[in-house]
Amino acid sequence: MPEMTYRDALNLALKEEMRRDPSVVMWGEDVALYEGSFKVTRGLLAEFGEMRVKDTPISENTIVVRPIAELMTVNFALLAMDQIVNHMTKIRYMFGGQVNLPMVIRAPGGGGSQLAAQHSQSLETFFMHAPGMYVAVPATPADAKGLLKTAIRDNNPVMFLEHELLYNSKGEVPADPEFTLPLGKCDVKREGKDVTIVAYSRMTVLSLMAAAELEKEGISCEVVDLRTLSPLDTETFTASAKKCGRAVVVEECWHTCGLGAEIASRIYENCFDSLHAPVQRVSGLDVPMPYSRKLEKLCIPQVEDIVKAVKETLAAKY
Amino acid sequence: MESKLRAILPDHDLLKMYEQMVLCREFEESCAEQYTKGHITGFLHLYSGQEAVAVGATHALHKDDYVVSAYREHAQAIVRGADPKRVMAELFGKATGICKGKGGSMHLFDPDLSFMGGYAIVGGQFPIACGLAFASKFRQEGRVTACFFGDGAVNQGNFHEGLNWARLWELPVLYVCENNFYGIGTEVHRASALPDIHKRTCGYDIPSEQVDGMDAPAVYQAVKHAAEWVREHSSPYLIEAITYRFRGHSMADPGKYRSAAEVELWKERDPIPNFGKRLIEEGIVAAGRLKEMQVETQAVVKEAVRFAEESPWPEDAEVFNDIFV
Numbered sequence: 001m002p003e004m005t006y007r008d009a010l011n012l013a014l015k016e017e018m019r020r021d022p023s024v025v026m027w028g029e030d031v032a033l034y035e036g037s038f039k040v041t042r043g044l045l046a047e048f049g050e051m052r053v054k055d056t057p058i059s060e061n062t063i064v065v066r067p068i069a070e071l072m073t074v075n076f077a078l079l080a081m082d083q084i085v086n087h088m089t090k091i092r093y094m095f096g097g098q099v100n101l102p103m104v105i106r107a108p109g110g111g112g113s114q115l116a117a118q119h120s121q122s123l124e125t126f127f128m129h130a131p132g133m134y135v136a137v138p139a140t141p142a143d144a145k146g147l148l149k150t151a152i153r154d155n156n157p158v159m160f161l162e163h164e165l166l167y168n169s170k171g172e173v174p175a176d177p178e179f180t181l182p183l184g185k186c187d188v189k190r191e192g193k194d195v196t197i198v199a200y201s202r203m204t205v206l207s208l209m210a211a212a213e214l215e216k217e218g219i220s221c222e223v224v225d226l227r228t229l230s231p232l233d234t235e236t237f238t239a240s241a242k243k244c245g246r247a248v249v250v251e252e253c254w255h256t257c258g259l260g261a262e263i264a265s266r267i268y269e270n271c272f273d274s275l276h277a278p279v280q281r282v283s284g285l286d287v288p289m290p291y292s293r294k295l296e297k298l299c300i301p302q303v304e305d306i307v308k309a310v311k312e313t314l315a316a317k318y
Numbered sequence: 319m320e321s322k323l324r325a326i327l328p329d330h331d332l333l334k335m336y337e338q339m340v341l342c343r344e345f346e347e348s349c350a351e352q353y354t355k356g357h358i359t360g361f362l363h364l365y366s367g368q369e370a371v372a373v374g375a376t377h378a379l380h381k382d383d384y385v386v387s388a389y390r391e392h393a394q395a396i397v398r399g400a401d402p403k404r405v406m407a408e409l410f411g412k413a414t415g416i417c418k419g420k421g422g423s424m425h426l427f428d429p430d431l432s433f434m435g436g437y438a439i440v441g442g443q444f445p446i447a448c449g450l451a452f453a454s455k456f457r458q459e460g461r462v463t464a465c466f467f468g469d470g471a472v473n474q475g476n477f478h479e480g481l482n483w484a485r486l487w488e489l490p491v492l493y494v495c496e497n498n499f500y501g502i503g504t505e506v507h508r509a510s511a512l513p514d515i516h517k518r519t520c521g522y523d524i525p526s527e528q529v530d531g532m533d534a535p536a537v538y539q540a541v542k543h544a545a546e547w548v549r550e551h552s553s554p555y556l557i558e559a560i561t562y563r564f565r566g567h568s569m570a571d572p573g574k575y576r577s578a579a580e581v582e583l584w585k586e587r588d589p590i591p592n593f594g595k596r597l598i599e600e601g602i603v604a605a606g607r608l609k610e611m612q613v614e615t616q617a618v619v620k621e622a623v624r625f626a627e628e629s630p631w632p633e634d635a636e637v638f639n640d641i642f643v
Contacts (some may be wrong), residue, residue: 025456051456057482082476085448086439095427095435096417097640132641155643 001172009117009141009173010040010106010162013148014068016177020049022151025052028070028106037072039107067103068152074109074161075121083316088157088312089132100155106147110163110202110252111289111300120289120296122252124200125259127159128229134183135229139204141171142229146181154183166257184231188240194224195310198263199250200226203301207250210306221310229259237263238270245276246313249299255283277316280309322600326535327377329602332389335377335534336597336608339590340368341615342393343403348619349392349409349423349593350365353569357627358409362423363390367564370589371496372466374537378545379464383452384432386443387466389424390563391436398433400426406622412629419632420640432461440501441474443467448480451489454536456553464492464541470501472515481522484554492548493519493556496531496539502567503575515572516558524554531559532589562587 003014018024030037032045032055046055071077077084084105092099111120111168127135136151136158144162151158173179189204190211199207204225211221222244224237241247247267249260264279285299323332346364347567353362372393379385387394392409396402400416409423416426424438434450437443447465454461464583471477472495495515495606499506506515516526517557525547529540538560544555562584573581597603 002490054487057479057486082439082442083445091435092643093640094417094421094425096415096419096420098427098429100643134642253605 002175003170004141004173005167006141006144006162006169006171007038007040007136007167009145010148012044012173013152014041014044015047017149017152018044018052021152024067025054026068026070027054027056029056029058029072031055031070033189036070036136038164040106040162040167042068044268050066057070059270064301069103069105071105071107072199073119073164074123075103075119077107077123081126084127084133084159085130089130093132099256101157102155104158106148106160106162108162108167108264110165111284111296112165113201114291114296115289116291116295117205117288122254122284124161124229125253125257127161128232128259128262132157134231136160136183137226137229139166139199139225139227141169141182142173143187143225145173145312146179147183147227150180150183153180156171158183161201163193166202166205169205181227183228184233185227186233186236187225188222188236189225190221190223192220192244194220194244194246195222195313196222196237196244196247196308197223197250197310198226198237198241198247199223200229201252203250203252206303207306210310211305213303213307214310219310219314232262232266234266234270238267241267241279242271242274245274247271247275247278248282248306248309248313250306252284252300254286255281256286258283275318277313277318278311282306282309319613322598323602324536325595327540331377332535332597332602333611335373335538336590336593337611337615338397339534339593340612341402341618342369342372342396342613343590344615344619344620345392345405346398348623349406350565350569352406352409352623358423359411359596361389362409362421362569363567364565364569365390365393365587367584368496368498368531368561369393370534370537370593371494371531371559371561373583374534375464375466375494377627378538378541379462380545382432382459383433383461383545384463385453385466386434386447386449386450386463386506387436388443388468388471389436389438390468391426391466392423394427395420395426395436398428398431400428400431400433400538402618403625403640406626407629410626411631412626412628413632413636414625414629418636418640419467420636441467441471441476442473442478444480446473446600447491447493448487448489450490451484452487454489454490460549462490462492462545464494464545465614466494468495469495469497469499469502469506469515470504470509472518481519481524481554485522485524488551488553490548490552491554492541492545493554495556495558495559496561498561498563499591500563500567500575502571502572505575516556519556524556526556526558528558528560531561532587532592564588
């Protein structure tokens with residue numbers, strides 16, 4: 001399998017799907033001539049032309065109308081929440097199923113680049129909360145490609161959340177242009193027996209690093225990558241938690257009402273009798289993101305935080 | 319002397335427009351009664367007084383032109399061809415409703431009629447209008463998107479984003495502002511720095527005009543001209559129709575912010591009897607026939623109520639349907 005970056009895998013998915021289906025269009029701020037703020041749309045204008053690859057005004061409310069829209073960052077999705085939540089997720093339902101919305105909104109996000117409070121948010125829980133859209137959160141280049149292709153082909157609206165710090169990460173990606181991954185299925189990225197770590201997006205990458213460190217101390221972690229937050233594959237992560245009897249949830253978003261609370265709740269509902277210890281949560285701090293590198297690091301879960309949580313759950317007993 | 323109305327449209331079309339206006343009025347007044355009886359619940363925004371806009375404008379559109387609107391849209395859907403029975407059933411929340419009872423008064427929709435929805439977030443239809451117009455342009459279908467909205471919507475960011483977008487990408491959107499002077503209880507000059515709404519397109523280089531929204535043939539003429547311009551140039555146009563709603567904002571609003579004298583003044587301009595009078599004066603129809611038409615439409619509305627009453631409620635399992643494909 002060829003190795004490529006998360007960015008190039010996304011770029012390839014876009015190109016393959018636009019070649020496959022002439023009705024797919026790509027819109028966004030600076031996506032055409034400038035080739036995207038994060039260069040995910042490189043080469044699209046040249047190949048597909050101005051009718052299909054269009055630069056939009058800075059009008060987040062209105063970008064959200066056609067198949068693939070790139071929001072420059074997920075932070076600007078808050079300007080488009082009216083179109084996303086009040087319209088996109090409801091149009092099919094409130095009109096009695098008479099219309100489909102085959103659209104994808106791609107949005108880079110996450111913290112860790114010292115972009116301060118308004119450009120470092122992890123808003124995944126916001127989208128997961130509203131029924132009527134799927135939410136994809138790929139962690140690896142292969143997942144990015146396979147999930148994006150499925151999202152483009154799917155007839156439902158998909159929020160596709162990319163992590164800004166993963167764009168340069170490398171991994172093997174299947175070359176088959178028909179390679180796709182299902183929405184709504186977790187991926188066990190590492191098998192283990194002592195503790196289940198449930199994570200997504202960049203937190204999966206950090207969790208795998210934590211698991212590798214813990215292995216040196218003889219602790220065996222199973223890392224379950226959610227891959228999509230909606231639909232949520234409860235079956236896979238609860239089966240893992242049942243097997244290990246201990247679980248840690250890692251979330252980059254804020255702790256209060258964060259998606260980790262939902263995951264923990266589902267583990268309790270399904271695995272109560274199998275648990276040897278309370279579910280631990282490793283979360284972003286409940287503060288607006290500070291600019292200073294030293295402070296920012298405190299706000300985002302780090303590998304050592306995950307290692308610590310795993311050890312605590314092993315020490316804890318009901 | 320030649321008939322003024324006949325210079326605009328043939329007799330058949332004029333009478334059809336009149337009949338539709340009466341049907342809309344009878345439908346809305348029946349809705350008020352059904353609301354009082356508790357058969358219709360939730361928000362109910364009635365169109366009485368504004369019929370000339372929906373009827374005149376819709377008559378000037380092609381069958382496959384898109385229409386999007388806000389939450390005061392019963393008349394627009396019915397004039398577009400929606401079955402009054404299924405609209406009434408929707409308002410009753412019944413399974414036979416136009417959206418299976420899931421949308422209600424504010425969310426009528428029928429893709430077969432290119433009626434692309436009533437939206438209840440003020441200004442929410444502006445981005446959707448751009449999307450539909452882009453789709454038409456992208457697929458080279460030559461369809462105009464008629465986007466109806468009220469005077470209250472023009473101070474939403476969506477209005478300005480939409481106008482800029484439509485002009486920038488040369489999208490065939492026909493904006494139809496129904497200026498009834500009140501956003502709920504706030505008069506237009508208390509909410510808009512420039513209350514002459516048609517003038518607000520100058521910043522986007524979009525042509526616009528004002529029309530008497532109590533005069534159906536006048537609305538028809540203006541929209542006909544504008545829609546053809548939009549189709550020919552593939553570029554937006556805005557019409558501001560000056561109109562008035564005879565009832566409050568919704569059934570929950572007694573409308574105390576308007577004086578009785580003001581309302582009476584506008585009722586003298588009621589678009590239905592005034593249009594009827596002209597039809598009789600110009601020898602297009604006999605008074606007796608207009609009376610018959612009213613009785614006939616009353617029967618249609620009565621049948622719609624009966625249908626809604628007798629229709630079944632949705633099955634419980636329906637609650638989970640239609641979220642995803």
